[in-house]
Amino acid sequence: MRWRHTSLIARYSARFSVRGGIGLVFLLLSLTFGLMVAHLMLQPVEIMMREAPSRTRDLEPMEQQRRALDTLTEQASPVVAWMLSDKRKETINEPRRDAQGRRVTRPDRDVVAEDWADHLLHERPALLSAIFLVLLLGWPLVVALGAFDLFAGDIGSRQLRYQLLRADRSSIFFGRLLGMLLTFVVVLLLVTATVTVYIGCKLPVYPWAELLGWAAYGSLALLVASVPYIALCAWISAAVSGPFTAVTVASLAIGGVPLVAAFGKVSHEAVGYVNYLLPWGYQMRLFHPEPAQVGLAAAGCAATTALFVWLGHRKFTRRDL
Amino acid sequence: MTEPALSIQSITKAFGRVKALDAVAFEVPAGSIFGLLGPNGAGKTTLFSIAAGFLHADTGSLRVLGTDIAHIADLQGRMTILPQDAAFQRNVPILEQLLFFRQLDGSGRADARREVLETLDLVGLAAYQKRGVHALSHGMLKRMGIAQAFLGRPELILLDEPTAGLDPQNARQIRDLVRVFRQQRAATTVVSSHNLAEIQELCDHVAILDKGRLLVAGPVDAILRQSRQLDLLLARELTAQERAELAALPCSRGLEARELCRYRLQLAIPDGESADGAIAAVLRWLLDRGVTPRSLQEGNSLEEYFLQLTGKEHTTGH
Numbered sequence: 001m002r003w004r005h006t007s008l009i010a011r012y013s014a015r016f017s018v019r020g021g022i023g024l025v026f027l028l029l030s031l032t033f034g035l036m037v038a039h040l041m042l043q044p045v046e047i048m049m050r051e052a053p054s055r056t057r058d059l060e061p062m063e064q065q066r067r068a069l070d071t072l073t074e075q076a077s078p079v080v081a082w083m084l085s086d087k088r089k090e091t092i093n094e095p096r097r098d099a100q101g102r103r104v105t106r107p108d109r110d111v112v113a114e115d116w117a118d119h120l121l122h123e124r125p126a127l128l129s130a131i132f133l134v135l136l137l138g139w140p141l142v143v144a145l146g147a148f149d150l151f152a153g154d155i156g157s158r159q160l161r162y163q164l165l166r167a168d169r170s171s172i173f174f175g176r177l178l179g180m181l182l183t184f185v186v187v188l189l190l191v192t193a194t195v196t197v198y199i200g201c202k203l204p205v206y207p208w209a210e211l212l213g214w215a216a217y218g219s220l221a222l223l224v225a226s227v228p229y230i231a232l233c234a235w236i237s238a239a240v241s242g243p244f245t246a247v248t249v250a251s252l253a254i255g256g257v258p259l260v261a262a263f264g265k266v267s268h269e270a271v272g273y274v275n276y277l278l279p280w281g282y283q284m285r286l287f288h289p290e291p292a293q294v295g296l297a298a299a300g301c302a303a304t305t306a307l308f309v310w311l312g313h314r315k316f317t318r319r320d321l
Numbered sequence: 322m323t324e325p326a327l328s329i330q331s332i333t334k335a336f337g338r339v340k341a342l343d344a345v346a347f348e349v350p351a352g353s354i355f356g357l358l359g360p361n362g363a364g365k366t367t368l369f370s371i372a373a374g375f376l377h378a379d380t381g382s383l384r385v386l387g388t389d390i391a392h393i394a395d396l397q398g399r400m401t402i403l404p405q406d407a408a409f410q411r412n413v414p415i416l417e418q419l420l421f422f423r424q425l426d427g428s429g430r431a432d433a434r435r436e437v438l439e440t441l442d443l444v445g446l447a448a449y450q451k452r453g454v455h456a457l458s459h460g461m462l463k464r465m466g467i468a469q470a471f472l473g474r475p476e477l478i479l480l481d482e483p484t485a486g487l488d489p490q491n492a493r494q495i496r497d498l499v500r501v502f503r504q505q506r507a508a509t510t511v512v513s514s515h516n517l518a519e520i521q522e523l524c525d526h527v528a529i530l531d532k533g534r535l536l537v538a539g540p541v542d543a544i545l546r547q548s549r550q551l552d553l554l555l556a557r558e559l560t561a562q563e564r565a566e567l568a569a570l571p572c573s574r575g576l577e578a579r580e581l582c583r584y585r586l587q588l589a590i591p592d593g594e595s596a597d598g599a600i601a602a603v604l605r606w607l608l609d610r611g612v613t614p615r616s617l618q619e620g621n622s623l624e625e626y627f628l629q630l631t632g633k634e635h636t637t638g639h
């Protein structure tokens with residue numbers, strides 16, 4: 001592999017990736033998805049403010065927003081704890097705090113998940129945390145739609161043949177992968193920056209420094225969680241010879257794992273572990289309050305990435321092109 | 322002795338049960354313009370694809386410019402190819418695509434830009450440099466393909482069916498471009514085609530493939546010598562005795578009676594001699610027997626030879 005070629009191919013791929021139809025669709029889809037999630041999270045706050053009881057009407061708009069947000073956060077807290085919990089047996093409607101605001105602890109509750117939810121909703125900007133959690137649930141599918149055509153289309157149309165005599169296959173593989181990662185970084189930053197600025201301007205209850213700091217962390221976590229899926233798409237794309245097959249296989253692989261786990265778990269508890277084949281099983285822990293959990297999740301993503309990159313590189317360098 | 326530009330040793334490649342290449346072996350002399358001839362499905366593109374490292378051979382070995390094909394990465398910039406059916410990127414301007422290729426070959430951006438613009442000018446596409454390939458006709462796309470193949474200073478250029486699907490005028494342009502570029506770059510050029518006239522016009526060496534097997538390979542002159550023929554129109558019909566005598570001449574390899582008073586004589590020309598001596602001997606024999614030749618024409622021998630070898634009618638019509 002030659003670094004000069006790899007870097008040249010990465011820059012070329014990143015530069016022209018958005019020009020194609022697939023690149024544009026991916027960009028629009030990512031932005032639409034990000035903004036739609038942001039809008040869905042903001043809408044209840046706005047509705048609550050509009051329908052606020054008369055006693056809060058005299059308050060400053062920012063105080064109104066803060067109260068609306070507090071109420072909403074309190075209501076959302078059990079839902080978030082349920083999302084984060086591995087147990088997911090308890091009902092989400094039970095109050096988690098008593099009248100004095102103290103935590104209600106019951107032996108069958110997932111206390112870890114509740115602490116985790118507290119961290120995300122009370123210690124961090126709650127709206128942004130909620131947006132990141134929902135984004136993390138949908139983002140892998142966006143990745144499938146953005147990265148499936150890393151090689152497959154150019155293998156099918158034989159465009160790659162113009163490069164194969166000029167650069168070795170490893171340089172092409174890693175160059176395109178790096179180019180795709182670069183594109184994802186730009187798109188992800190665009191999405192999170194838009195969402196953060198939107199929240200910051202719409203709801204000025206969070207200090208900008210806190211908002212931007214959490215947005216930067218969330219973007220990094222989303223990127224870390226995306227990389228294994230991009231690597232999986234690279235493997236699939238290197239193994240098939242047509243974009244349609246690639247997008248179908250990538251979507252089924254990425255979207256199918258949590259579906260199989262969710263439905264399979266109903267009959268056999270062990271099927272739930274299928275989620276750990278991909279980062280689905282642990283990617284939420286990137287937002288965990290304990291650094292050890294974050295480290296483990298990041299290590300899991302790195303290991304999965306390494307495996308898929310190895311498989312993809314092996315296939316790409318050995319197959320007929 | 323100079324090392325061959327391409328040395329193919331017993332290459333075999335199968336796609337499922339279909340054997341695309343069956344123990345093909347020949348050499349392409351350095352500095353030659355080499356024609357790879359064969360009907361559709363003969364295995365020309367497969368052989369090119371193996372030589373360029375696109376496909377892996379099942380068995381056999383192949384050396385390009387003295388380098389084993391397993392180490393094709395070491396040849397960057399020394400060998401280029403015009404693949405037969407590879408598309409260019411639709412959404413990237415022509416100039417940017419060619420700049421990228423040249424930079425991969427090792428040029429700096431400024432040098433690459435100068436070289437690409439010169440080459441685009443030569444192929445008549447300078448006006449389209451900022452356009453995408455969607456703005457180009459089929460003939461222009463071929464010229465762009467030729468341009469990328471001749472960019473830089475390659476020592477070996479593989480052109481897979483460079484005139485396929487082109488009208489005669491565009492095909493002529495492409496052949497002229499190949500000739501001009503080859504003179505400028507002095508590279509070994511391998512051209513695959515099923516167009517016999519094109520190969521005969523362009524190439525000094527040729528290999529003929531059919532159904533994945535090599536039928537013959539060598540200098541065009543030597544191959545033509547084996548298949549030179551005379552089409553004769555005589556003033557009267559030859560008797561059986563005369564036909565046998567004519568066929569038995571030392572310069573003859575056989576006589577075929579065609580329509581009334583028309584005959585085709587396969588000539589046997591010794592190495593290093595022209596056909597003139599054989600033609601003179603035939604004329605002398607005819608005149609000695611009082612047979613007036615009304616017309617005498619050397620046949621399109623490569624085509625005849627090709628059909629004779631492949632055992633089928635030539636249908637490409639180019």
